Amino acid sequence: MHFDYHVEGGNFSQAGFTSSQVKKTLKQLNVDGEVIRRTVIALYEAEVNIVAHAYKGKIAVDIDPEKISILLDDEGPGIPDIQKAMEVGYSTATPQVREMGFGAGMGLSNMKNNSDRLDIDSVVGKGTRVMIINYFNPTR
Numbered sequence: 001m002h003f004d005y006h007v008e009g010g011n012f013s014q015a016g017f018t019s020s021q022v023k024k025t026l027k028q029l030n031v032d033g034e035v036i037r038r039t040v041i042a043l044y045e046a047e048v049n050i051v052a053h054a055y056k057g058k059i060a061v062d063i064d065p066e067k068i069s070i071l072l073d074d075e076g077p078g079i080p081d082i083q084k085a086m087e088v089g090y091s092t093a094t095p096q097v098r099e100m101g102f103g104a105g106m107g108l109s110n111m112k113n114n115s116d117r118l119d120i121d122s123v124v125g126k127g128t129r130v131m132i133i134n135y136f137n138p139t140r
Contacts, residue, residue: 001025001064007050007057009076012100015051018059019044022070029063031136038114039068039134045107045114046130050074052097054127067116070132079122086112 003025005018019040026036043059050057054076062069079085085092086108093103112118117133 001062003061005059005061007047007054007059007074009051009053009055009057009074012051012102015048015102016044018047018061022061022068025063026068031068035068035134035136039070039132042111042114042118042132042134043070045110046070046072046132048102049107049128050076052093052102053077057127066137067133067135070130072130072132073127074129075127078124078126079120079128080124082120082122 003021005021007018008014022043023036023040026039047059050059050072054074057072057074057076060071060073062071084090087105088109089105091098091103091105093105097103108120111130111132114134115132116135117131119131120128122128
């Protein structure tokens with residue numbers, strides 16, 4: 001199964017739409033609840049990062065019998081130091097984003113903690129690409 005979603009930067013009223021849709025789909029497929037929980041947390045954090053930091057983005061979700069793969073591609077400022085950005089509490093969110101309750105600096109670490117595989121590539125001034133993979137077989 002393949003699904004494509006578009007995310008508008010700055011549109012916080014739609015933040016979480018994709019993760020909600022994916023959660024519904026995984027429940028309909030009777031995926032293990034723990035896999036659903038982890039996947040939705042990782043996806044939500046990545047989706048909010050697009051809304052908070054990028055101009056726009058695309059999310060491609062692929063579900064096969066072994067895993068769920070999520071590719072997020074955004075057009076935005078990029079991440080100058082991915083290692084630094086992975087530190088708990090580090091954030092480049094604007095004061096306005098923080099006032100809305102986002103930008104606490106937990107997004108990337110939550111993504112890492114809830115993904116079986118997380119790859120992040122970023123080009124400053126161009127954007128960021130994130131790949132999240134969670135396997136349905138918890139022994140992997």
